[in-house]
Amino acid sequence: MKIVAVTSCPVGAAHTYMAAAALEKGAKKTGHEIKVETQGSLGFKNKLTVDDVSEASVVILACDVACLEIERFKNTAILDVSTKKCIKDPVAIIEEALEKVKKENDDEEK
Amino acid sequence: MNEVEIMNTGLINFSPDGRNKNAVIREMTEMLKSDGRISDTSAFYANVLEREGISSTDTGIGVAIPHGKGSFVERSSVVICRFDKGLVWDREPVKAVFLLAVDDDEDGLAHLELIAKVSTMLMDDDFLELLFTASSEKILFNEIKKRLEEEE
Numbered sequence: 001m002k003i004v005a006v007t008s009c010p011v012g013a014a015h016t017y018m019a020a021a022a023l024e025k026g027a028k029k030t031g032h033e034i035k036v037e038t039q040g041s042l043g044f045k046n047k048l049t050v051d052d053v054s055e056a057s058v059v060i061l062a063c064d065v066a067c068l069e070i071e072r073f074k075n076t077a078i079l080d081v082s083t084k085k086c087i088k089d090p091v092a093i094i095e096e097a098l099e100k101v102k103k104e105n106d107d108e109e110k
Numbered sequence: 111m112n113e114v115e116i117m118n119t120g121l122i123n124f125s126p127d128g129r130n131k132n133a134v135i136r137e138m139t140e141m142l143k144s145d146g147r148i149s150d151t152s153a154f155y156a157n158v159l160e161r162e163g164i165s166s167t168d169t170g171i172g173v174a175i176p177h178g179k180g181s182f183v184e185r186s187s188v189v190i191c192r193f194d195k196g197l198v199w200d201r202e203p204v205k206a207v208f209l210l211a212v213d214d215d216e217d218g219l220a221h222l223e224l225i226a227k228v229s230t231m232l233m234d235d236d237f238l239e240l241l242f243t244a245s246s247e248k249i250l251f252n253e254i255k256k257r258l259e260e261e262e
Contacts, residue, residue: 010164010165011161011177011179013179013225013226014167014177014208015175015229017226018230020230022233041222042219084168087170087233088171
């Protein structure tokens with residue numbers, strides 16, 4: 001499954017980048033593809049393209065401060081989490097994101 | 111050389127005096143000041159506490175990463191303390207603290223990239239293990255230096 005994510009935090013120096021690394025680690029462990037955009041003090045890094053978003057089943061928003069350009073995700077399932085949760089247990093977050101996709105698919109079938 | 115742009119062996123201390131969060135931030139702030147990396151200890155200290163007030167910078171992996179950002183930072187830097195008997199950071203027990211000082215002008219961006227890299231090292235289990243068990247500050251510093259150079 002393809003997942004995209006955005007991370008951000010108040011100062012944009014540490015949690016943003018740690019959470020991004022954590023999600024990449026979690027995706028690798030669970031065998032999923034992920035692309036993580038960081039909105040830190042270095043600006044947008046690894047910015048998600050329109051294609052990235054349209055191909056993704058779910059977007060994980062680990063934004064401790066408002067996510068920029070959030071309208072990009074209006075047609076995508078969104079999982080809202082904190083950067084800290086990502087850092088602490090990235091595998092659980094990936095699994096939660098997949099649950100979200102499964103649930104939305106089930107709801108559509110009903 | 112025991113130095114990279116954002117830190118040196120003198121900015122790592124495995125036997126700090128502080129026994130509580132604020133005392134530790136104060137002590138680490140003094141380390142930055144005596145190395146000439148910040149200009150105003152009171153302003154930096156207040157800024158770090160302000161950031162903690164927004165949300166605690168504990169991470170759930172045994173490391174807290176408080177940080178201060180502003181014109182009172184002369185050179186973006188990382189200072190590290192390890193607490194072998196543990197330290198309580200708000201509600202979380204931590205074994206190490208990485209205090210980040212971030213210069214907020216344009217020239218600081220290259221350094222910011224280095225700081226982000228050091229923070230990201232904490233997501234690597236091998237690095238965490240070394241952080242918690244290294245027998246000397248020098249060993250930890252050499253590992254950080256090696257990893258910073260590898261990624262360049």
